[in-house]
Amino acid sequence: MALHGRIVSLHQDPENLYYRSVFPKGKEPIKDEDDTLPLLKHYLNLTPNLTQLYAEWSAADANFKKKAPKFTGVRILKQDAWEALVGFICSSNNNIIRISQMIDKLCKNYGPLLGNMDELPYYDFPAPSDLATVGVEQKLRELGFGYRAKYIYKTACMIAEKEDGWLDGLRNPESPVLGVKPVSGGDFVPEGREGYRSAHEELLALQGVGPKVADCVCLMGLGWGEAVPVDTHVWQIAQRDYKFGRGKHSSLTKATYDAVGNKFRSLWGKEAGWAHSVLFTADLKAFSERLVAKTETKEEVDVVVKEEADGEAEIETVEKDTKVLVKQVKQVKREAEDEEKPLTEIKENVVKKNKRRRKAY
DNA sequence: GTCGGGCCTCTGGG
DNA sequence: ACCCAGAGGCCCG
Numbered sequence: 010m011a012l013h014g015r016i017v018s019l020h021q022d023p024e025n026l027y028y029r030s031v032f033p034k035g036k037e038p039i040k041d042e043d044d045t046l047p048l049l050k051h052y053l054n055l056t057p058n059l060t061q062l063y064a065e066w067s068a069a070d071a072n073f074k075k076k077a078p079k080f081t082g083v084r085i086l087k088q089d090a091w092e093a094l095v096g097f098i099c100s101s102n103n104n105i106i107r108i109s110q111m112i113d114k115l116c117k118n119y120g121p122l123l124g125n126m127d128e129l130p131y132y133d134f135p136a137p138s139d140l141a142t143v144g145v146e147q148k149l150r151e152l153g154f155g156y157r158a159k160y161i162y163k164t165a166c167m168i169a170e171k172e173d174g175w176l177d178g179l180r181n182p183e184s185p186v187l188g189v190k191p192v193s194g195g196d197f198v199p200e201g202r203e204g205y206r207s208a209h210e211e212l213l214a215l216q217g218v219g220p221k222v223a224d225c226v227c228l229m230g231l232g233w234g235e236a237v238p239v240d241t242h243v244w245q246i247a248q249r250d251y252k253f254g255r256g257k258h259s260s261l262t263k264a265t266y267d268a269v270g271n272k273f274r275s276l277w278g279k280e281a282g283w284a285h286s287v288l289f290t291a292d293l294k295a296f297s298e299r300l301v302a303k304t305e306t307k308e309e310v311d312v313v314v315k316e317e318a319d320g321e322a323e324i325e326t327v328e329k330d331t332k333v334l335v336k337q338v339k340q341v342k343r344e345a346e347d348e349e350k351p352l353t354e355i356k357e358n359v360v361k362k363n364k365r366r367r368k369a370y
Numbered sequence: 371g372t373c374g375g376g377c378c379t380c381t382g383g384g
Numbered sequence: 385a386c387c388c389a390g391a392g393g394c395c396c397g
Contacts, residue, residue, distance in 0.1 A: 101393035107380075155378025160394080219394045240392035262372060289392085 011116065013048050016123050016131045031126045051187040054084045066284040070276045072250045073284060076291045083287045086229050087184075090176045091168070092134050093230030098160050098217040100225070114152050115140070115161075140165035160217025167215055179208035184232025205233040220266050228282040236282045237270040243285065244269070246292055 010017050016031040030045040032038065050056065059082040067074035088096075099111045112134075119135035140161060149158035168176060180186060181204060208231055212223035220239070227236035239247070244261050247269045248254030258265040270281075277284035 097392095098394095100391095102377080102379095102391060103393085104380080104391045107391090150378085153379070156376090156394090157378075217394065221393060225392090238392075241390090242392055260372085264371075 011120075011123060011131065011133045012045070012052060014123070014133065015045065016126045017045060017049065018126060031124050031131075033122075033124050048187060051185065052087055054087050057084075059084070062280060062283065063287070066277050066287070069278070070284075073277070073288055076250075077287050078291050083283070083290050085234075085283050085286060087187075087232065088229045089134070090180065090226065090230035091137060093226050094164065094168075094176070094212075094215070094218070095134075095140075095161060097222040097225040097229075098164060099154070099157055101157065101217065101219075101222065103157075111152075111154055111157075114154075118148070118152065119145075137165045137168040141169040157217060163216035164218070179211055179227075179231050181205070181208075181232035181234070184234075186232075205235055208233060209236065220263065224270070224282070234280040234282055235274050235278075237273045237285045238282070239266050239269045242292070243289055246288065247272070 010019070012030075014033065014036065018029050018031075020027050028045065028049055030043060038044070063077060063079075067077065095115065096108065096112055099108050116132040116134055119139045120132035121135075123131050123133050125131070145165070146158045146162040149161060152158075154161065177186075205227060208227050209220075209223045212218050212226055213220065218226070222238075224236040224238035227233040228238060237243075239261070244253075251269075251272060253265065253269060253272075258268055273285050274281045
């Protein structure tokens with residue numbers, strides 16, 4: 010994956026998550042000043058205490074208590090806002106495999122070369138201005154983006170037109186912004202408007218951005234923990250477990266969409282979007298089958314991790330996924346160039362969230 | 371505000 | 385062989 014202007018390779022074994030980084034020529038950090046580790050921890054959002062959060066959500070909501078898995082975690086990525094925006098525009102009416110391929114095509118065709126790793130070239134995610142040039146829509150159609158080609162092109166134009174830093178100005182000021190350049194324009198939130206609502210509304214003006222995509226960008230890209238993306242699956246859950254789908258809220262209209270989000274926010278509070286993702290994940294049939302079938306048996310858990318840890322192909326998908334499943338606290342070793350170096354601190358194994366893959370277990 | 375129809379492309383199921 | 389619904393939606397009228 011590309012992370013803050015460098016190539017980062019990730020892989021893992023049952024005990025550790027490993028990474029190594031390659032910087033563009035001339036931009037190599039001086040000795041002991043590679044900040045990849047903190048950036049990675051920030052990106053994967055590894056700091057919050059999952060056990061405590063789960064306890065809070067369970068105390069507030071019996072359904073969550075009943076359905077949420079006990080021994081796995083789901084974490085919300087802290088993605089770059091622009092990347093999240095484009096990624097989720099691509100996600101409409103689409104599956105994860107294809108979305109990943111589309112993101113990859115954007116990087117290869119429009120992103121700056123970062124350098125090579127293992128003999129292979131890697132490209133950064135393109136800037137808005139890179140995608141706001143004539144012929145982009147046509148080209149993206151040829152590349153298989155379908156009707157989303159126009160959305161990406163038009164949204165890129167709109168963002169490129171705006172003041173520099175506009176998108177990051179919609180960010181939650183409470184949320185840590187590690188690695189994000191300071192914004193000159195700063196606060197784009199209108200007076201008297203609560204931050205999340207305002208950010209959501211601003212995003213809706215962009216082409217290809219409806220309420221669901223706007224909430225994904227708010228949650229994953231802008232640090233608004235209370236954003237609750239209501240997709241078809243969450244809508245099913247809301248109907249089955251939270252008494253929606255009848256009377257006033259019989260269909261998923263705009264008003265109903267907001268009502269579902271408000272309900273979850275009132276239940277789960279400031280990190281409602283996180284809780285919702287946990288519940289969502291827990292509800293996936295294949296996933297829950299896996300959980301009940303294999304209890305905390307150590308070997309079996311390890312098998313799961315192994316299957317996910319198969320190198321380069323996984324790297325893209327980890328970046329693209331809206332959620333990352335994280336196992337219990339482990340350690341992260343640091344790996345440099347071709348040989349491993351002494352481990353630094355941390356934790357966590359990352360498991361890709363992907364329904365299709367899960368079937369293979 | 372709500373409601374249908376259409377949209378790129380791929381895939382699994384009748 | 386063929387059609388159709390669905391994929392973590394959105395736009396337009």
